[in-house]
Amino acid sequence: MHRLPYDVQLSVVRLLNTTDILRLCATCKTLQALLTDRSMWHRALSRLLLRFPQPQLTRRLPKLTVEELKHEVLQAARLDRLWHALDYHPRLIRSFHRDRNVEHVSLVAGGNWLIVVLYDGSLELQELGAQTPAATLPPSLTEDESVIYLSSFVSLTNDHEDILILQMGVRYNQCNIYVYRVAVVDPSPAFLLIGKISVAGSVWCCASGGQLLVYGLESGGGDMILHVCPIGPQYTRPGAGKSQVSLNIGPWSADEDFTISVLSEHQLMLSYHGGLFIYEIPPFPMVDPSPSSSDTEAAPPLIHSVRPVWSCRCDIGSGIYRISPFSWSAGTGLGDEPQQRPLVIAGTRALHVIRVHPDSQVDYREIPYPLVLGAEIGYMGLGAVGLRRAIWDCSETRNGSLHVHFRTYSLPRSILDLSEDDPDYEPGELWVRGKLGSFSVTLDPEEHLVNLCLEESSGRVCLLLNNITTGARRIAVIDAV
Numbered sequence: 001m002h003r004l005p006y007d008v009q010l011s012v013v014r015l016l017n018t019t020d021i022l023r024l025c026a027t028c029k030t031l032q033a034l035l036t037d038r039s040m041w042h043r044a045l046s047r048l049l050l051r052f053p054q055p056q057l058t059r060r061l062p063k064l065t066v067e068e069l070k071h072e073v074l075q076a077a078r079l080d081r082l083w084h085a086l087d088y089h090p091r092l093i094r095s096f097h098r099d100r101n102v103e104h105v106s107l108v109a110g111g112n113w114l115i116v117v118l119y120d121g122s123l124e125l126q127e128l129g130a131q132t133p134a135a136t137l138p139p140s141l142t143e144d145e146s147v148i149y150l151s152s153f154v155s156l157t158n159d160h161e162d163i164l165i166l167q168m169g170v171r172y173n174q175c176n177i178y179v180y181r182v183a184v185v186d187p188s189p190a191f192l193l194i195g196k197i198s199v200a201g202s203v204w205c206c207a208s209g210g211q212l213l214v215y216g217l218e219s220g221g222g223d224m225i226l227h228v229c230p231i232g233p234q235y236t237r238p239g240a241g242k243s244q245v246s247l248n249i250g251p252w253s254a255d256e257d258f259t260i261s262v263l264s265e266h267q268l269m270l271s272y273h274g275g276l277f278i279y280e281i282p283p284f285p286m287v288d289p290s291p292s293s294s295d296t297e298a299a300p301p302l303i304h305s306v307r308p309v310w311s312c313r314c315d316i317g318s319g320i321y322r323i324s325p326f327s328w329s330a331g332t333g334l335g336d337e338p339q340q341r342p343l344v345i346a347g348t349r350a351l352h353v354i355r356v357h358p359d360s361q362v363d364y365r366e367i368p369y370p371l372v373l374g375a376e377i378g379y380m381g382l383g384a385v386g387l388r389r390a391i392w393d394c395s396e397t398r399n400g401s402l403h404v405h406f407r408t409y410s411l412p413r414s415i416l417d418l419s420e421d422d423p424d425y426e427p428g429e430l431w432v433r434g435k436l437g438s439f440s441v442t443l444d445p446e447e448h449l450v451n452l453c454l455e456e457s458s459g460r461v462c463l464l465l466n467n468i469t470t471g472a473r474r475i476a477v478i479d480a481v
Helices: 006-013 018-025 029-036 038-051 055-063 066-082
Strands: 092-098 102-107 113-118 123-127 135-137 147-156 161-169 174-183 190-200 203-209 212-218 223-230 245-251 258-262 267-272 275-280 303-305 310-313 343-346 350-356 362-368 383-385 389-393 403-410 435-442 447-455 460-467 473-479
Touching: 006 018, 006 029, 006 038, 018 029, 018 066, 038 055, 038 066, 102 147, 102 447, 102 460, 102 473, 113 147, 113 161, 113 473, 123 190, 135 190, 147 203, 161 203, 174 203, 174 212, 190 212, 190 223, 203 258, 212 258, 223 267, 245 275, 275 350, 343 383, 343 389, 383 447, 389 447
Parallel strands: 245 303
Antiparallel strands: 092 473, 102 113, 113 123, 123 135, 147 161, 161 174, 174 190, 203 212, 212 223, 223 245, 258 267, 267 275, 275 310, 343 350, 350 362, 383 389, 389 403, 403 435, 447 460, 460 473
16 A cells, blocks of 8 residues: 555545554554644544534644644544443542632533633633633622522534523522623633623523523413523624514423523424423514614514424433533534534433434434343433533432442434444444443542533543532542543
8 A cells, every 4th residue: 555646545544443544554654654644634633523513623723733633533532432431440630629609610612621600600711720710700790789599501513612601689580691602712711792681580491502592481470481582792782783582382380490402593492301392483573773772672572372393202301401512503514514413312211312404304313221131320410411422420329428420421323323434433332322331530528519511522521519518619620531
């Protein structure tokens, strides 16, 4: 093969997976030179980024060196191979000791930056290994207000990464929802406000995706109203016109917890423990964009009584929080065809996979976990799901446990329609039903797990741990493999 023209050699190598590339290039010095070819590693990483978004890495892609490109590709291959190993020991655990004001933590795509959400609603953006945050955002509440409930959600597309903050103030009927775009590359690390909604009433759930913000609000008569608002810099300018559509989905019990997922600019999905429902988003009304228009002058939004265009009764248990954030399909796939990313939910008995096609047809599959005969998954606590990997806490004893036991899961290649000879994956690695693995993390005797997030491109897991005696909190960032 070393006698072939160089461009032919490259064409052959590009058909191989990462392991076979390394084996081939180890056969002789002539072929080993292929490992220094930037175009080969650039193409391999570009393929991965099309399927698994990392907005910050995509922006840096033209400037990455050959070694940096090679490292990213090899790391992805290593994670695909080792994520489903049984009872392995995490490679590295870094701890950051904080006070009780830390409420949530999330990893930015790429795994090198942390978003820290404090109880008062302020935000910090900190690089791993740095002593101080690179960017901070002060609390938005006034001096006479305080937070009685706060939650955060991260959404991701090929182009950007957003964090959504839901605050319920001490005034019970006042909720504020903020959407910030996260930037850790040029020009500097920062949070950019791209959407803000203030509503009267108790918001049950909210989500963002693409350029939409959705939140659920009780109607006052027992019905659930889903409000859909466009977000972006053009809507945060003073005097910008406001637009909103509202969907009355019918009676909903306050005891029924649920999750909203934005599937596209035309559809959203509502998930709860007993089933899944997809709704069409009606067209937005025309608004007057002139500076004279204001929130106080806007007419009340028309509420559409709607029925789901697709629904499925299924037992996903408490898995509504173990749901893939990669539901917004903003980029294009290989061959410039529209990329339809599936929505993945890790239920207590099986994996639930939903793919909405361009013609609005819904492909739903329930994939049992790969367990031996008679075995069970058991308890499933806090967890996170991506497109390649999932993780959840399976510790039966919450407080007083000296370890947190995690179950890891390599998702089946079939959900991405990958063939056995796909060059981005090892043949036979993921199987039809995926593979299960596990590892444990040692805790202090008085610590318990508050929340968990997974950054699957790096394989890093971030834990927020609380000391039940002192109230102090510890952030543990785990390099799992």
